[in-house]
Amino acid sequence: MSVYLYRWGRFAYRRKWIVLPVWLVLFAALGALGAALQKPMSNSFDIPNLPSERANHILDKHFPGMSQAYKFDAVTGVYVIGAPTGTKLTDQANRQAVDALVQKLNGLDIVDHAKPLVDPIAAAEQMGCLTGDRASREFVNRCSNAPVNVLNPTGADTVAVLSVPFTIKDFGAITADNRKAAYDVADEARNAGLTVELSGTIAMEQQQPSGKSEMVGMAFAFVVMIISFGAIVAAFVPIITAIVGLGAATSLIFLGTSVMEVPSFTTFLASMIGIALSIDYALFIVSRYKHELAVQDSPAEAAGVALGTAGSAVVFAGATVIIALIGLSIVGVRFLTFMGLGGAIAAGFAVLVALTLMPALLGAFGGVLFKPKLPLIAQHDPEDDSAVTNGMRVAKAIGRVPVVTLILSIVVLGLLAAPAAHLQLGLPGEDSLPKTSTVRKAYELRTNGFGEGSNGVLQIAVDLSNVAPDQREAAVTALRDKLAGYPDMNYVTDPVFSPDKAGARLEGVPKTGPNNQDTKDLVRDARDAESQFKSQYGMEYGITGTTAIYADIDHVLLGKIVPYLAIVAGAAFLLLIAVFRSILVPLTAALGFLLSMAATFGATVAIFQDGKFGIISEPRPIISFMPIMLIGLVFGLAMDYQVFLVTRMREEFVHGQPPKQAMIKGYHHGARVVTSAAVIMIFVFGSFMMEPDASAKSMGFALAAGVFFDAFLVRMVLIPSLLVLMGKWAWWIPGWLSKIVPDIDVEGARLREIQQREAESREAALTH
Structure with missing residues (x-):
């Protein structure tokens, strides 16, 4: 291999005005094809065969359509409404403001109007949760899932939640105008003194890098290369190869979207890998070339030897990177597989550019590559054995x-x-x-009103098909009591049966948030209990929801x-x-x-x-x-x-x-x-x-x-x-x-x- 690279290095150096135009044409053609044939990337984050999918299958079987809310790319929205300090939502003025908000939502074009929204205060009233002995067991059981925080011991009736269905197909289809409309619809309620924050995917924007970090990182990289080479011009070569290699890799990924669905995460790892490896490989080859200039008969010979030695190492270093990135496919997660493939493509181009474009660039810069020499920088050639x-x-x-x-x-x-x-x-x-986002504010407001576990409700879907009809209610009640008895479970709602009584669903609210290890342990324990109920009643169940999905991933x-x-x-x-x-x-x-x-x-x-x-x-x-x-x-x-x-x-x-x-x-x-x-x-x-x-x-x-x-x-x-x-x-x-x-x-x-x-x-x- 070293011999072939040596010969190519000499050829590319001497025939630079052939190699460089060829690369320019290939780069432009690949970029043009990628731009012309590119299709939108997918925002899907699906991981197949998660345990939480069992719950979705049961829901689809007994409650058709309900599982859609628990898909990765589902469009969800929950308005969290807080009363002004010192007041309650049940106060006349606040209640009127909440009712007006509901009416405006019922008229918003992106809201699914198949079923009119219900005022959360009116819903709590219909459940009998705004009056009565709130300390009684009967009240707690009946009102534990009320949309108003009636059970809060220090601030009851001050926070309400309103879940809103939207007509938007999936998360990737949400536009900035959709988010603005969903948020601005509550402006009148806010002007009336209410705190209204919006959680769910409808309010989440894809986090885009500010660009400041990359600029700072690249600027520092440029300074380090100047110090390493002892010259300014040579420091531009790795920047050029990084731009060409990453640009070609990105264009090829965009071209791939024309024949397959490519996750939007793919280019993230490709960018990091492309920049990192292109700079690394350029450093290795240019540093070796700098030394060979002092010991070889001609610059072309120096380029050949540098490519034959350092270039050979680049090939195998790049091969290990490609192996590591392609190996991400064994995880079985689609977005990680594509991220790995995107990174491998970027690594491949980093190697290709270093081996083919680099010697031609060395020839193009010629004698000015290591000029002007900077004083006090890189004075000693590390290839010189006499230098200390x-x-x-x-x-x-x-x-x-x-x-x-x-x-x-x-x-x-x-x-x-x-x-x-x-x-x-x-x-x-x-x-x-960020604490300034409406989603984070909604999380905090909901936590204050209902407890942190309310942000990660467990959805328990029960399949009673193999349970004797006269045992179904007893089986679900036993399950509810079992789950409610766990120390980390705040409460479990009463079951809702399907029309044929062959299925049921419950909601379990943990005491801790979705990412808390105690909550994940609770999900594990709740699932482990299934064998007991299956052997006793023939009942099966699955658990989904944010917390369960997090634990599964x-x-x-x-x-x-x-x-x-x-x-x-x-x-x-x-x-x-x-x-x-x-x-x-x-x-x-x-x-x-x-x-x-x-x-x-x-x-x-x-x-x-x-x-x-x-x-x-x-x-x-x-x-x-x-x-x-x-x-x-x-x-x-x-x-x-x-x-x-x-x-x-x-x-x-x-x-x-x-x-x-x-x-x-x-x-x-x-x-x-x-x-x-x-x-x-x-x-x-x-x-x-x-x-x-x-x-x-x-x-x-x-x-x-x-x-x-x-x-x-x-x-x-x-x-x-x-x-x-x-x-x-x-x-x-x-x-x-x-x-x-x-x-x-x-x-x-x-x-x-x-x-x-x-x-x-x-x-x-x-x-x-």
């Missing part, structure tokens, strides 16, 4: 006391990982939105982490055997990644779940899909750093250096570029902590922490320590395996042979 760099100093320190550095790195990672033992997962719900995603890690690490292990022609080096690379991931999870849990150090004001469970995404992203980058740092060490070993000296010289050669790449990624990812969205903050921190721990503690301390301790055994491979594994020559040994033969041929030609 910080990388060499660190490597020598590790070489002197490898046991100490190994133990210290493991201890630090272990201490950081400790909080991960109580990792809790959850989805970003209404309580995670957490369980599915948490259960996929270990198999995902095993498959991805196993596939990468096999690939790295071919790269390093070793057993122990790939094995330690994979084990080191497990340590860095544990430390990353621990640090993220400590700060975002436990609220340590006061960095965030509202601790909450970690986003359910973050661990899987984090593993995929950081694994790819970790293997990049492993390949680029350790291949230089192997290159020195293959060329005759003793194991310890090979580590030191390889570290000396690769430390600056790996450090620069890691620092860039840390700031690019860390800049997302500037976003107001809590999910973006935690994801940005976790990615930045993952890169930091893996690059600086694992790849640059733990792995070099192990290489010194293992000595020549680090590069051992069984004879039978050596015959099977292809010799891909990442070190570029064959390039030296080719250059030697060409030099001899030139000398012979001159002699004659």
Whole structure:
């Protein structure tokens, strides 16, 4: 491979005015096709075969159409109405304002008018919940699900809820005008003194990045590249390749929407991967090219050698990323599968652009690439063995006391990982939105009036088809009493039977919110009790609703982490055997990644779940899909750093250096570029902590922490320590395996042979 890349590098450098126009035409054509054939992306978040789907099937069987409200993309809306301080909703003026609001909603064109809305105060009155002994058991049973907070011991009759059906097909079809109309319809009620907030998907806007974080991250990346190259012009090359690679990948994804339904989440991971890898790979190749300019006969030869060596490493580093991202498909979640495929496409283009466009760009910039040279920056070439760099100093320190550095790195990672033992997962719900949003205000108002559990009501759907008709009421009553008896259950409503009495539905209101672990444990216990009722009555039931769905998603995603890690690490292990022609080096690379991931999870849990150090004001469970995404992203980058740092060490070993000296010289050669790449990624990812969205903050921190721990503690301390301790055994491979594994020559040994033969041929030609 190194030979082919070497020859292509020389050709592309010399024939730059052929390669660059071809790339321009391909880029423009792909962009034009993507723009012309692009179709709208899907906002579906479905996860098949969740336990909560059982409840939907039962509802569809006995209460046709009712399950639609519990679909992921269902359009829902709940108006939460609060009385002015010191008054009640039952006061005459407030009651008139509520009635006027209902009348306006009944006239709103986006509201489903198949069944007229009912004033929540009038509904509570019809239920007999505005009068009577509110402390009696009979009153509590009858009025527990009243639309007015009649059971609130300190502020009764001050908050009401009004659920409104809408005619909009699904969440993706909601427009900004729809949201405005749904919110503004309550303006008169607000002017009358009422507090009216709107929750549900009708009020939720898709969170769009502000763009500020990306700009800050890219600006810092540009500064780091200037420092790394010691020149301004060269820092533009990675930016150009990132734009071309990401643009081509995005265009191809848009083109794919013309033949299949593509989730809108797909481009999110593709953007992060495209920027990260394009910059990384450009750094590696341009840094090697800068050194080769000083030792090769011509710039074209330097470009060829740089592509044959660093380019070979790029191919296999990119392959590990692609494996990790395609591996997301094993999770069985459609949106994660497409995110992985989108990221893999971006990774593929990052490799393609680095190998084909990069040498042509080097030729186009020519002698001005590393000009103007900046004083006091990058004065020492890390490829110069006579220069004493910080990388060499660190490597020598590790070489002197490898046991100490190994133990210290493991201890630090272990201490950081400790909080991960109580990792809790959850989805970003209404309580995670900005406090200024109407959805968050509705959540808080409803919590104050009805308790936090009212924001995540459990919908229990009961199938009584196999229960004797004379036992059905007794069976449902027994179920209600069982569920109501759980310590974390606030109350369970009386059952509503289907017309044929073969089905029933109840609502259970927990004491805690949808993302609280106690609530999820309650869902688990309630489901576990089904076997008891099935054996006694033949009754079956399912539980759905926000809380149940959150618990199901957490369980599915948490259960996929270990198999995902095993498959991805196993596939990468096999690939790295071919790269390093070793057993122990790939094995330690994979084990080191497990340590860095544990430390990353621990640090993220400590700060975002436990609220340590006061960095965030509202601790909450970690986003359910973050661990899987984090593993995929950081694994790819970790293997990049492993390949680029350790291949230089192997290159020195293959060329005759003793194991310890090979580590030191390889570290000396690769430390600056790996450090620069890691620092860039840390700031690019860390800049997302500037976003107001809590999910973006935690994801940005976790990615930045993952890169930091893996690059600086694992790849640059733990792995070099192990290489010194293992000595020549680090590069051992069984004879039978050596015959099977292809010799891909990442070190570029064959390039030296080719250059030697060409030099001899030139000398012979001159002699004659």
